[in-house]
Amino acid sequence: MGKIFMKGNEAIAEAAIRAGLNFYAGYPITPATEILEYLARHLPVRGGVFVQAASEIEAINMVYGAAAGGARAMTSSSGPGMSLKMECISYIALAELPCVIVDIMRGGPGLGDIQPAQSDYFQIVKGGGHGDYRLIVLAPSTVQEAYDLTFESFLLADRWRIPVIILGDGALGQVKEGVDLYDKAPVLFEKPWALSGAKGRKPNKIVPFNLEALELEKMNLALQNKYRAIEAQEVRFENVNINSKTKLIVVAYGTCGRIAKSIIKMAVEKGLDIGLIRLISLWPFPHNEIRYLARNFPSTKFLVVEMSAGQMVEDVRLSVSDDTRVSFFGRMGGVVPAPEEILREIERKGLC
């Protein structure tokens, strides 16, 4: 089967169906709405349940219920809607239920705008809801990668019993590209913990609280152990043009990761040695890999490019452990930087 011309949002929805999506609930919000609309048309006729919720909060709580019932469940939204979902995401994290949440970021804060942004990195990668929890966060940079990662996210969610966030932005959600919708049978998991009525077994209970401090600490320790295992096994990134001669490594993800690839092409033409680490998993974050590069190439500098005031740059600074080597370039409010302006900045600051 050849490639199909699709929006990023449509590819995400199609990947979810092919990954065995049983239940979706969502609420309209630009620039993520096409996921809701696509699933309204396609999910019920392909064996799943679609519900248009009356609020973002309802949608994520319906997902909490469906996931507790053992279904492959998903919701999608953007900044303001994600803020509303945070309480329940914290519950799902402690309940250790698998689900997939798609966040197509737009300019913030407040109502902001509907243009692409990456200013919700702190919210999604560092927490957003209450308590010590983590979510697997995957950041596709092309429509094909959005399809691939969404398909895989359901497997990761089930394997680790954790919510997985597909973190895109308005550009990825709205751009149309050719996608290879390869046929691959989804890997399904037994879910002996799911709620389905206690017939012929002991009752299953999903209880994300404990009023005894020592007991709640035990639940927290179990979560943290799981997170350490995920950190050891699920780091994903792409290295481009990194070797001992590389003077500058650009660190970026999503749409900025894609723009950074253009910078590298332009740099080669100018005879500049620029490499790229394009992050695919934002959590777990490739701290060890960046630390390794920083130690082994002691004269190499780093430039973090984000569509934000500088959020992921904090994690890169932690890894490099030398703030003088880490620079930042960002645009805010829904402005997508052009490769030329980033390259100009590199030359102006003499980073390369």
Next chain:
Amino acid sequence: MLKEKKILSRPEILTGAFTFCAGCNHGTINKLIAESIESLGLREKVIAVIGVGCCSTMYNFWDTDAIVVPHGRAQAVATGLKRVHPDKIVFTYQGDGDLAGIGMHEAIHTPNRGENITTFFINNGIYGMTGGQGAPTTLLGAKTTTTPLGRVASEGVPIRMCELLETLSAPVFIQRVALFSPAETMKARKAIEKALKCQVEGRGFSFVEFLSNCPTNWKMTPLESLEYVRKMSDYFPLKVFREPQ
């Protein structure tokens, strides 16, 4: 010769001792729901969706599948569960702060979708778990920790949930009951069975409101508190608002 016959026993669904306050109606309501589930033979099909409040510890006493959910969101969680398990029996158990306060959004939209679940609404006009604050159903004049001079209308007129739901066309069963006398308690038991039967028959949304008490936070003896519930029923009339023909 006398023949021994068992006429009453605790439902097998309930395990362990309740940790509700002495005199609180939660224990009786738990028991009535458990009895109804057993008499309808639904034990192995039940998934209990438990709200936030004094009832949150309920999962401890129930030998069925159960989930504890965010404050106010029980009916949304129940929707997700029921939609992926349409053959199971899903009920929510929620207090008045949970359902009529923070959960009012779900309390309207879930019945309005005609979701085939059952909601048990325990209305004692106070936030019990947090120590006795005024609730959306607190009677005017009632003193609570947040209405120390007695509730006035500018703090909100007590909301009648059954009457509110009656304005929607989708719900199939709506009844308000109370437990201040044995006769009313038996009516409550029948209402629970009728509501669950609606779900079994796939008819749609069923709702039972229990006027309940809170001796601890009302600062009353259990007997005084039941008399107060009788007074509450002047404002919150006990009746069948809707049932299948």
